[in-house]
Amino acid sequence: EVQLQASGGGLVQAGGSLRLSCAASGFTVDDVAIGWFREAPGKQREGVVCLSLGDGKAYYADFVEGRFTISADGNAKNTVVLEMNNLRPEDTALYYCTAGLGPCGSTTYTDYWGRGTLVTVSS
Numbered sequence: 001e002v003q004l005q006a007s008g009g010g011l012v013q014a015g016g017s018l019r020l021s022c023a024a025s026g027f028t029v030d031d032v033a034i035g036w037f038r039e040a041p042g043k044q045r046e047g048v049v050c051l052s053l054g055d056g057k058a059y060y061a062d063f064v065e066g067r068f069t070i071s072a073d074g075n076a077k078n079t080v081v082l083e084m085n086n087l088r089p090e091d092t093a094l095y096y097c098t099a100g101l102g103p104c105g106s107t108t109y110t111d112y113w114g115r116g117t118l119v120t121v122s123s
Contacts, residue, residue: 002026004114006097011120016087022097023079033102033109034080038093050104051080059104087121095119
């Protein structure tokens, strides 16, 4: 059974940083894609970033503009860390970890969803 365990998030002032982590257990293959979507109040859910663990390629939404970095946790299998810097009030949202068979953009890369973790950026 695939399970996603997300952690991190919280409240930060504009310009600050936060770190999200997502561990995906239960996969029996190496080509797993893990990423994040977010949903802000009154807005549609949107993709933020995805990392294909099979080839190490990462894909970012345009609005990230170089502020976020996703990486694989070298100490834990199928675990990724999202470092979010220079946060803006418009980054306030529920962030959902997703995972599935890779690569990013395939029909399966968002088969599994974790619980949302709240990121609040105050102005």
